[in-house]
Amino acid sequence: MRRAVLMSSAFALVVVLAACQHDGRTLETPSTSCMSSPANPTEVCVPDNNLSISTTAASTVPPVFDTIDTESQGTVITVPQTLPGDGVLTVTAPWRDGAPIDERYTCDGLNVSPPLAWSSAPEGTVEIAVTLTDLQATGYVHWVMAGVDPTTVGIAEGQIPLGAVEATNGAGALGYTGP
DSSP states (O other), rough: OOOHHHHHHHHHHHHHHHHHHSSOOOOOOOOTTSSOOOSOEOOOOSTTTSOOSSSOOOOOOOOOOTTOHHHHHHHHEEEEEEEEETTTTEEEEESOSOOOOOOGTTTTTOOOOHHHHHHHHOOOOOEEEEEEEGGTTTEEEEEEEEEEEEOEEOOOTTOTTOOOOOBBTTTOOOOOOOO
16 A cells, blocks of 8 residues: 555656646746645755755755665665656655555654655746555545645655645645555
8 A cells, every 4th residue: 555655656746747848837826815835844945965955956866865774664766757758757755665654654653744856857847746645545645735846856754845835635634644
């Protein structure tokens, strides 16, 4: 069940990035009735060697998993997906494909959103959206986030990027909920 979450999120990210690549539309200014995210936004606007994530476009996935104990949680999984055109999307999460997700990211643990990293979005991408769905639980939605700046290449554990908004998950709550 939990490995499906990673595969679903990788597929959803590919679909979103591919859809944004050629649409040519610009986003409307949000209305004042729009809900901003109540989560802890993290602003990472400039490259900094002390930060694990930066919003500068990178040719490779940033090292956002420096603090993960690979002995207890397995190695970082990288899922390559081919984008339309010449791009390849790589999504990285802190668990092995097919291995159990660390309890901290589940509803039995801390229920904190996992750190995710991906390769740079194709030129012309307007925004990035992230969805984590569970294919083994009839497409249960664990997390929906939109409005991520297209130069962002990762999300830190338990954080959402500045300017991003979260939607209601399958449990009816705003933000992330683990399997």
